[in-house]
Every structure is written in C-alpha cells, then in structure tokens.
Amino acid sequence: MLFLFWAEFKRSWIQLLRYSSEVIGGIIGTTIIFYGLFLSARYIAGPGFQFGDRLDAIIVGYVLWALMLFILGDIAGGLQQEARTGTLEQLFLSPYSAPQVFLMRAFASLTLNLAINLSILLLIMVLTGSRLAFPITLIPPLLAVLMGAYGISFAMGSLALILKQVQQLLSVFQFGLLFLFTAPVETWTGGMRIIGWLLPMAPGAGLLRDVMARGMDLNAQALALALLNGALYLVVGLALFRWSEQETKRQGKLSGY
Amino acid sequence: MHILETHQLKKTYRSRGKTLAAVRDVSLSIAAAEVLAFLGPNGAGKTTTIKMIAGLILPDSGSVRIAGCDPHRDSRALKLIGAVLEGNRNLYWRLTPSENLEYFGVLRGLTPRVARQRARDLLERFDLGDKRRALVQTLSRGMQQKLAIAVALIHDPQLLLLDEPTLGLDVEATESVKRLVREIAAEGRAILLTTHQLDIAEELSDRVAIINQGTVVVEEPTSELIRQFSEATYRIELEHPLDAERTNKLRSLGAVVEPKQIYLRDPDLLYTVVDGLRPLPILRVERDQASLRDIFLTLVRQGRLPELSNSGGEVRSGQLH
Numbered sequence: 001m002l003f004l005f006w007a008e009f010k011r012s013w014i015q016l017l018r019y020s021s022e023v024i025g026g027i028i029g030t031t032i033i034f035y036g037l038f039l040s041a042r043y044i045a046g047p048g049f050q051f052g053d054r055l056d057a058i059i060v061g062y063v064l065w066a067l068m069l070f071i072l073g074d075i076a077g078g079l080q081q082e083a084r085t086g087t088l089e090q091l092f093l094s095p096y097s098a099p100q101v102f103l104m105r106a107f108a109s110l111t112l113n114l115a116i117n118l119s120i121l122l123l124i125m126v127l128t129g130s131r132l133a134f135p136i137t138l139i140p141p142l143l144a145v146l147m148g149a150y151g152i153s154f155a156m157g158s159l160a161l162i163l164k165q166v167q168q169l170l171s172v173f174q175f176g177l178l179f180l181f182t183a184p185v186e187t188w189t190g191g192m193r194i195i196g197w198l199l200p201m202a203p204g205a206g207l208l209r210d211v212m213a214r215g216m217d218l219n220a221q222a223l224a225l226a227l228l229n230g231a232l233y234l235v236v237g238l239a240l241f242r243w244s245e246q247e248t249k250r251q252g253k254l255s256g257y
Numbered sequence: 258m259h260i261l262e263t264h265q266l267k268k269t270y271r272s273r274g275k276t277l278a279a280v281r282d283v284s285l286s287i288a289a290a291e292v293l294a295f296l297g298p299n300g301a302g303k304t305t306t307i308k309m310i311a312g313l314i315l316p317d318s319g320s321v322r323i324a325g326c327d328p329h330r331d332s333r334a335l336k337l338i339g340a341v342l343e344g345n346r347n348l349y350w351r352l353t354p355s356e357n358l359e360y361f362g363v364l365r366g367l368t369p370r371v372a373r374q375r376a377r378d379l380l381e382r383f384d385l386g387d388k389r390r391a392l393v394q395t396l397s398r399g400m401q402q403k404l405a406i407a408v409a410l411i412h413d414p415q416l417l418l419l420d421e422p423t424l425g426l427d428v429e430a431t432e433s434v435k436r437l438v439r440e441i442a443a444e445g446r447a448i449l450l451t452t453h454q455l456d457i458a459e460e461l462s463d464r465v466a467i468i469n470q471g472t473v474v475v476e477e478p479t480s481e482l483i484r485q486f487s488e489a490t491y492r493i494e495l496e497h498p499l500d501a502e503r504t505n506k507l508r509s510l511g512a513v514v515e516p517k518q519i520y521l522r523d524p525d526l527l528y529t530v531v532d533g534l535r536p537l538p539i540l541r542v543e544r545d546q547a548s549l550r551d552i553f554l555t556l557v558r559q560g561r562l563p564e565l566s567n568s569g570g571e572v573r574s575g576q577l578h
Contacts, residue, residue, distance in 0.1 A: 007363035015351050086346040089313055090408075093340055094364045095332040101364070252270060252279075252305060252314040255342070 001104065004096055008108035016112055027116055030066045031123040034059075038128050056130050056213030061182035063121045064145055064205050068177050070113040071149045075106055076156035076170060083164060089255050098245045099238050102157065106150055137211050137218045140227065144204030147230030151237030152177075152200050158237075158244035164253070181205050186222075197225050200233045260337075260415045260447035261287040261310065266319035268305050279305045281471040282319070287447040287464075289415070292438065294462035294479070295451045296549075298557055302471040303451045304343065307418050310449070311340050323416055336366050339409030343420035343451070347405040350394035354385050354404050357393060358411050365412035372411065379407040383437065399430025406437060417441060417448045423457055435461060459483070459549040469557050479549070486547035486555070491527055493519040496538040506533060 016023055038055075079102075082088040091101055125132060156173065160166045185196030186206030197203055203226035210216040248254050268280040280302040287293045297303045308314040310321050312328035312335060321327060326334035341347055348357050355376055362372025380386050383403045388396060393404065402422060409417060419438065423431045431454075438461050442448050452458050458465065459479060466476040475482065498516040499507075507530060513520040519534075521527060524544075531542070 003363050003367075003369055006369060007360050011349070011352070011356070011360050014356060018351060085350070086342070087349060089308075089311075089342055090340075090347055090361065091364065092313055093311060093335055093338060095335045095366045096364070097332070246315070249313060249315045252268065252308065254308075254313050 001096075001100065004101065004104045005108055008105045009111070012105075012109040012112050023116060026070075027119050027123070030120050031127070034062050034124050035127050053213045053215075055128060056132050057184065057209040058182060059121070059124055059128065059130050059132065060209045060212050061205060063117055063124070064201075064208065065178050065181040066120055067113060067117040067145075068149045068152075068181065068201070069174060070116060071106065071110075071146075072153045072156060072170065072174075072177075074109050074113070075102060075150070075153035076160045076166065078102075078105070079157050079160040080164065080166065083160075083255060086255065092245075092254060097242075099154075099241050102154070102241070103150075103238070106153070110146070132212045133215055135211055138208060140218065140223055141204045141207035141211065144223070144226035144230035145201050145208065147227075147234040148201035148204060151230070151233030151235070154234075154237030154241040158240040161241075161244045161248045161254075184209070186210060197229065200229070203229050259286045259288050260324055261285065261449065262322045263306075263310060264320045264322075266306060266309055266321070267317045268302075268309060268314065269317055278471050280309070280316075283468065283471075283473055284319075285449075285466055285473070285476070287416070287449060289445045289447055290442055291464065292442050292448045292450055292462045294458035294465045294549075295449055295468065296455065296458055296465060296553055297451075297468035301468045303468060304420060306468070307340075307342075307420055307449065307451065310416075311338055311418055336412060337415045338418065339412070339414035339416070340418040341402075341405045341409050341420065341422055342418075343424065346401075348393050348401065348408060351392065353390050353392060354380060354396075354407075355389045357404065357408055361408045362411040367412055375411050375413070379410060383407045384433075397430070399426050399433065402426060402430065402434060403437065406434070406441075410441065415446055417446050419448060419450045421452055422450070423452060423454055431457070455548070455550040455553055465549065467553060467556050474556050475552075482552060483547055483549065486552045488522075488545040488547075490545040491521040491524060492541075492543055492545060493521070493530065493534070493539060494541040495519070495534070496540050499537075503533060503537075 079088065082091065092098055094101055096104075121132070124130065156166070156170065159169065163169075180199055180202050183196075183199075183202065184206065185193075185199060185202040186209065188196045196206070203222065207218065207222055207226050211218060263283060263285045266280055266283040267278075270277045270279055283302070283306050285293065285295070285306075295303055295306070305314060309316045310323075310328070312321075315329060321329065323334045323337045326337065328334035328338065349360070352360065358376035358379060359369065359372045362375055363369055367375065380389050383406070385400060385404060385407070388400060393401060396404065406417075406419070406422065409419075422438070423434050426434060435457060438448060438450065442461075450458065450461060462479045464477065465479050465482055467474050477485070495517045499514060499519070504514050507514050507519060510526055510530065511521075511523060512526070512530060513522075519530065521530060527542075531539070
C-alpha cells in the first residue's frame with residue numbers, strides 16, 4: 001500500500017507541476033470569488049461596520065468548502081474523467097481493490113489540496129485583513145472534516161460510477177456543501193443542535209471556526225462528536241463505493257459513458 | 258497447460274424492461290504460448306466475454322479461471338492478466354511513457370524499483386527508448402498502441418487480452434504490433450486476440466473461435482479450420498487458350514475447362530493433366546485455399562439463421578465436408 005501511495009503521490013505532483021497554470025487559475029478564481037463577496041458584503045454593511053470574528057468564521061467555512069470541492073473533484077470528478085478517457089478499467093485491473101486505489105489516490109493528493117487551499121487562505125487573509133489563528137489544536141477537527149469530505153466524495157463517486165453523467169448533480173451539490181461549511185451549527189441550540197451534529201462535516205467545521213476565528217480551546221466532547229461524524233460518513237462513503245463497484249460490474253457499465 | 262479456461266459463461270443485460278442475452282454458454286481455453294483469435298461481428302459478445310475474463314463484468318453464471326484463479330474472487334488472478342481494451346486510451350496522456358509504465362507497474366503490484374527496471378527494458382524492446390520523456394499525447398497512434406501493450410506487460414502477466422490492437426494503425430505500425438504479438442506469445446504467454454482484420458487473425462492465431470449472437474459457433478485450430486473449408490480443387494492457368502483436342506481430352510478426365518483455365522476436383526489427376534498440357538506455357542498452378550475471411554462470413558451468415566444460432570454444432574457440421 002505504501003508503494004501505491006507513493007506512485008499516486010508522484011503522479012499527482014507530476015501532473016500538477018506540468019499543468020500548473022490550471023492550479024494557479026483555480027487558486028486565483030476561488031480567491032476572487034470570495035473577494036467579490038467580501039466587497040459586496042462591505043458595501044451593504046457600510047464603511048463603519050466591523051465584521052470582527054464573523055469574517056474570520058466565514059473565511060474558515062469558505063476555504064473548507066474550497067478544500068471539499070478539490071477533494072470531490074479528485075474522487076468523483078476523477079472517476080468521470082477516467083471513465084471518459086478510458087483509463088478507469090485499467091485501474092480496476094489492479095490486484096488492489098478499487099476503494100484502496102481511490103483512497104490512496106485521495107491521500108496522495110491531500111498534500112496537494114492542502115497546499116492549494118493554504119495558498120487560497122493566505123491570499124484571502126491578505127486581501128481582507130483577516131487575522132486567523134493557526135494553533136496546533138486545529139489538526140483534530142481538520143481531520144474530522146477531511147474524513148467527512150472523503151466519505152461524501154466517495155458517495156458521489158459511487159453515483160458517478162453508477163450513473164456516469166453526474167456533472168449537473170455535482171454542480172448543484174456544491175451549493176449544498178457551501179451551506180454545510182458556512183452555517184454556524186456550533187451556535188445552534190435545542191433540536192437544531194442535534195441536526196447540526198448529524199450534518200456531514202458541519203461539527204468539524206464549527207470546531208475549526210472556534211479555534212481559528214474565535215481563539216477558543218477545543219471542547220473534548222464536541223471533538224469526539226466531530227470525529228465520530230467524520231468516521232461515520234467515511235465508512236458509509238466507502239461502503240457505498242464498494243457496492244457501486246459491484247453493481248457497475250454486474251450491469252457491465254464500468255466504462256460505458 | 259491451460260492458462261485461461263472459461264466454462265459456460267452467460268451474461269444478460271436488462272434495460273428498460275428489455276433483456277438482451279449478450280453471451281450464452283461461452284467456453285474457451287487458451288494454453289501457454291497460444292494465440293486464440295476471438296472473432297465475431299459487432300455486438301456478438303466479444304467485448305463482454307473479454308471483460309468477464311478480466312473481472313470487469315460479473316457473469317450471470319459460468320466460471321473463469323486464470324491459471325486456476327478466479328479473477329472475480331481472487332485478486333491474485335488479476336496479477337496474471339494484462340489487457341489492452343478497445344476504444345480506450347489505456348494510458349495517461351499527460352504522463353510520459355516511462356511515467357505510465359512505472360505507475361501502472363506499481364498499480365499491478367510491483368515495487369517501484371522493479372517497475373522502473375521493467376519500464377526501461379520494455380521501452381527499449383518496443384523501440385520507444387527515444388520517446389521515454391515525451392508526453393503520451395504527442396506520440397503517434399502506433400506508438401501509443403505499442404506503449405499500451407508494453408503497459409499491459411509491465412507486471413509480466415501470463416494472459417494477455419488484446420481487444421482490436423491494430424485498429425486505426427497504419428501499415429508499418431500494424432506490422433510492428435504483429436511482430437510484438439508473435440514475440441510475446443513465443444515467450445509462453447497465452448493471448449486472446451480480437452480483431453476485425455481477419456488477415457491479421459489468420460496470420461497470428463493458433464486457434465480461432467467465432468462468436469455470433471453471444472454463442473461460439475466454431476472453435477478450431479486455425480490451420481484445421483482453413484483446411485476444412487478449403488476445396489480440394491486445383492486451378493491451372495494457361496498463357497494461351499486451349500485447343501479443341503486438348504479441351505475434349507481434359508473434359509473426358511472430369512476437368513472443368515475454360516479457354517485459359519482448368520479446374521480439377523480430383524487431385525490425383527493433377528500430373529496426368531499437366532503432362533497432357535506439355536509443352537504449352539503454364540502461368541500458375543494453385544490449390545484453392547479458403548481464407549479466414551471467407552470462413553467467417555460463411556459462418557456468421559449461417560449463424561444469423563434462427564434455427565442455427567442456438568447450435569454451434571449444427572453450424573459446424575453443416576459447413577464441413
């Protein structure tokens with residue numbers, strides 16, 4: 001598995017360096033969209049309004065959303081792309097199982113995605129004057145968010161395997177994800193709080209807002225819930241992927257596009 | 258020893274309330290160092306069969322064994338298969354040939370060091386050494402196809418599945434792929450080859466299986482099949498028209514005589530007839546030989562008849578004499 005991880009890591013970075021203009025375009029585009037939203041919000045609020053830690057909280061949510069989109073693009077988008085170009089079946093001829101191959105592929109490109117999103121975050125911070133904190137305690141909730149993000153991406157990857165043409169669905173789905181990452185579930189109370197715990201990635205995103213934007217310490221109980229949430233979505237996503245692989249093979253539609 | 262054995266493979270597709278029996282009771286076997294040409298018209302079930310062998314499509318029933326392992330249950334079987342699938346690029350176009358070979362080598366279970374070494378050897382052997390650092394998308398179609406075959410061999414598989422390996426290639430590239438197929442088989446690998454270019458199938462294959470409407474209608478050694486379908490007829494072509502006296506004499510022996518051509522159904526008469534023609538100039542003496550193309554067309558046309566399509570044996574016995 002380590003060799004497979006290394007091969008995927010090498011492949012990701014070679015393609016990134018060889019086609020760096022695409023990545024740079026992605027970083028600039030994502031940053032410009034946020035800056036446009038920021039300028040609009042400032043215009044509506046008026047020149048004297050201070051965003052305070054609310055801006056920081058929104059930036060955390062937005063950058064997590066961008067990270068999610070890159071991961072989703074890697075797994076679900078990558079599957080569609082490979083089915084179209086005709087390398088998908090070669091991947092399924094491997095003695096490694098398809099979830100193993102795609103999980104290693106996702107882990108290998110994680111460094112890439114984190115580097116891209118850190119660039120976006122730093123650019124946004126420079127443009128908006130935001131002052132986010134980067135304590136070591138951000139790692140566990142980030143891990144919870146990543147597990148959830150991979151789970152959701154594998155679930156969408158399953159749809160891509162079964163239905164093939166899911167581009168439209170993915171586009172609509174992106175807006176739903178924006179809600180998950182920017183809704184302040186950590187401030188919800190009563191029955192809504194329980195819904196907030198169940199939503200994918202939302203508890204981890206709330207904790208990241210706490211530690212990065214509000215300077216708060218990690219709450220052990222909330223962290224346990226966030227990690228459980230992430231692990232649950234990852235397991236469900238992988239199980240769905242495994243099922244859709246078998247179903248696609250049964251229907252003889254692995255390469256059909 | 259058989260590298261590949263399939264037994265009674267069946268696959269039916271269901272779509273919008275309709276069912277299509279794509280493959281019906283297909284049993285095939287290929288021994289080491291043997292090339293099986295798997296032929297059939299479009300939609301006959303070739304690709305479904307190949308993908309069931311490769312573990313990419315689950316059969317409804319029947320079994321596949323590759324050196325005794327089931328590719329649908331045992332991932333070790335996948336280490337024994339190399340495949341170049343039709344209509345697919347089979348390669349990453351944004352990587353170089355070396356990078357493709359090394360990546361797919363590890364994906365097939367090799368260590369990076371072994372994959373690198375095998376990649377170097379294969380690039381040299383496939384005459385792609387000077388293109389090792391070029392992007393695949395810049396290579397010619399022939400080079401891409403050779404590279405796809407090299408990638409399929411990176412993990413040294415015992416069974417190679419080649420689905421239309423010469424499709425869209427120019428004459429030189431086709432010759433090059435043919436040479437490689439011969440060499441790969443000579444190394445002891447079993448090769449399942451599908452192609453619509455029947456002259457290539459005839460040249461390369463040791464055995465032929467023809468599938469039509471999901472059923473194998475004939476499976477024979479190539480030379481035996483050609484022999485069975487070839488007439489025991491000799492044709493003698495003359496430079497000048499034959500005179501009346503010789504024409505009558507030859508006709509009395511049972512030959513069919515046209516002004517400049519003589520047909521003999523009885524091969525024992527050949528030298529009697531040749532002696533009778535002395536000293537007339539003879540341009541050509543040849544034995545009628547069926548081509549795989551003729552055999553294929555005959556079987557497929559007959560196989561389309563409903564009463565024959567379910568019974569390969571009847572088609573066979575109806576054709577052979």
